[in-house]
Amino acid sequence: MPSSVSFVWTLLCYFKTLFDLLWGSTGWQIIQFLHSAINPYWESMITMTSSSDKAKWRSTIPTERLVGVPQYGWRVTLDYKCRTKCAPFTMPRFRQAIQLIGLSYRYFKQWLKWKREGRKPFIDHMNPVKHSPIYGCPIGGLGCGTIGRGYRGEFCRFQLVPGRYEHKVLEANQFIVCIRKKGQTLFQKVMTGQRGRHLKSWEWNTSLDNATYHALYPRAWTVYNIPEQKVRLICRQISPIFPHDYKDTSLPTAVFVWSVENLGSEEVDVSIVFTFKNGHGGEEDAEGGAWTEPFSSDQDDVQTRGVMIHQTIQEMKCTYGITGRQKESVHVSYQSSFDPKGSGRDVWEALHETGQLNSNSEPSSETRKGEEIATAVCLQTTVPPGENPDLEFCLCWDMPLVHFRANQYTYARRYTRWFGTKNDACLKLSNYALKNYPTWEEKIEAWQTPVLQASGLPDWYKSALFNELYYISDGGTVWLEQTESNNLMIHSESPAPPHTHAHVREYGRFAYLEGHEYRMYNTYDVHHYASFALATLWPSLQLSLQYDFAQTITREDRHPIHYCMEGVNGIRKTRNSVPHDIGDPEDEPWARINSYVIHPTYDWKDLNMKFVLQSYRDYVITGNKEYLADMYPLAKAVMDTAIQWDVDNDGIIENGGFADQTFDTWIMHGASAYCGGMWLAALKMMVEMGTLLEKNEDVAKYGEILDRGKVSYEKKLWNGKYYNYDSSTSGYHDSVMAGQLAGHWFLKASGLQDDTIFPPDHVNSALKTVYENNVMKFDGGNMGAINGTRPDGKKDISSCQAEEFWVGITYSVAASMIQEGLIDEGFQTAWGSYHVCWERLGLAFQTPEAYMTDQHYRALGYMRPLAIWAIQWAVEKFQPQLLKQL
Structure with a gap:
């Protein structure tokens, strides 16, 4: 019912426009009548969490220290x-709706056009992804596709096809545990506890209250206590994610290590079976043509046996490898194929009778249309009293060549540099993962331990920092190989100019979506906040992304676009401007950029600034002066375009009276704290870059504009307590904007503090005002920072975005506070967003862009929350005493 109400109400909003056009005010009377009928039920669904609900959540979080499991992380019982x-x-x-009537009407027309073309809209407001509080730590490396897992062990969110998600729980993808003593099976159950429509012969009633899930990305642990058998199992899930690595971090694989602890006085035989089916939960799973193939390998002192599932997913070859490691004390068996829609009796009974599966070395036949196929791999060992051996599984997927929906080019994923493009890498990948995962864990621990053991950092933050990083791989991410021999495209029907810079040839092209629902690659105004994650952990990927944008700046694309908000005609991309995004996976990214058709973003006042700010910040992090020299002429080009927005020649650019920046429904008029502050920061960085590169004329030019601009900024916006939202006479011009110091934040984070631009007493006063108004006046400071308030602390309701809490903005404001020494205030601010998303609303591993006080959220699975890594940057550079070890 909630989903249908949401959909109906969305339709009513769009149809209201048609009513207005046809019948004027009568249309709105009809809508109001329907709203009066729906609203009581609707309001009952979105009531704020009561204190008892919070207590219920708290009671589900074990506080005891679990052996072999980190003390910090996101933990729930199953x-x-x-x-x-x-x-x-x-x-x-x-x-607010009145302002959006034109947008609704034009978007609806465009939405119908996309549907007729069989194309998914880049933002589908008509079909938002529904909240499902089941997710846990996803698996897989960067840019190779990922598979989401629920905290109960479900394989439940597949992201293998570039830019597409399948939110399905696949019933046949499970772990089964069998415990035997003296030749008799005493315990045999599926370990997720969720029965589906099929596999009726399997037992699913695992006791969930004796199991605990713990996530600290990129690893997760599930602890199962089976007291009646005096056995404890810990399943450890490991993905190859760790900083400053550009090989193993790209691998499409994960390892599951099951530690088996015998707490009794008799030896026990323990078997663990890993089952997996073809496909990724989409309709094409039953298209036919899938088949399984058993294999064994003895390479690099690693013996493995397993089964491969060969298939084609949306015209792209893909092979899964389900592998077990064979050791002297561990026996591997398998069932090469079974029907995932059948009863599962053949797998279950063989395991129950012998603790093993009936291995068959022959490949299966191909499935026919309407059929699916699954396989099972079993590891069995005998465990003496007091012992705890490990059983090691690997799951890998080899989809080496991919394309986007336009299918104009075929691309090779990054990992193919070492594992080839022939779709035959599963055996090699499995062996490599099972041999090297101990080294991966050592690198993960070396990276995470200084944070986890830091005495000055809050416990919740240690969980949030690493777990929010899930999006770096699970954000529709693609990492594509480019060499001189193939120029990124393996073949092309219509060749496009390849990126020729040596850095991109070495490190490849990297792109991730704005959100699971907002499917635009490398949305630049949002990446600006998220970029601290890449810049500090994988700086070469951040530079590669910057080189991609640099290549677009001087391009012009005159393809006509009808923009939905303003209803104006324009072109896709103008010369000497930073594009909004690098493209839509439903089209051909890099070849056709700027897939966002809501506003003409070449007139946005923040995009050009953000390119300058990131260019200099990246130089500070990497010390790469060649990169700085490469970026400088492009930074100069976009700054010279932006100078034209200073209509009164006072040194400050003016907003155009529409939503011309990242808050794309929140209108700014004249000089604004947000864009004006970034403009001043960009001018300061141009002066600094010009000095480093000996561009003396430019230094004088930008320095003179800066001198005028900082005076105008203070005069037009400072009100004695904080910076006004903008310099207009609108009813909300003096609102308290949480992100009003975005320019100062980035400038100081980049090591450039100029007290004549942003006076320290003004900065301190503004941040304390934000803390008092935007943070503490909402649920006692436990909700994060609302985007806008009126001077009296009430919500600014002039725009729906003004009364939203944006997780990434909250984290960036917290980082700014911590940079200024407001440490307690900063962590309290950031805690609110973590608390709401991860502890109150059940949005773990699907952190949205926004939420509101009435339990609404917007855009699940979003890029901007990666801004939490700006907090870590602030801690390391400005508050290192917080990193003192426990």
């Missing part, structure tokens, strides 16, 4: 259920 009701945001206030 019987946890999120009780909070929340839903996608669909209905703005009436006064």
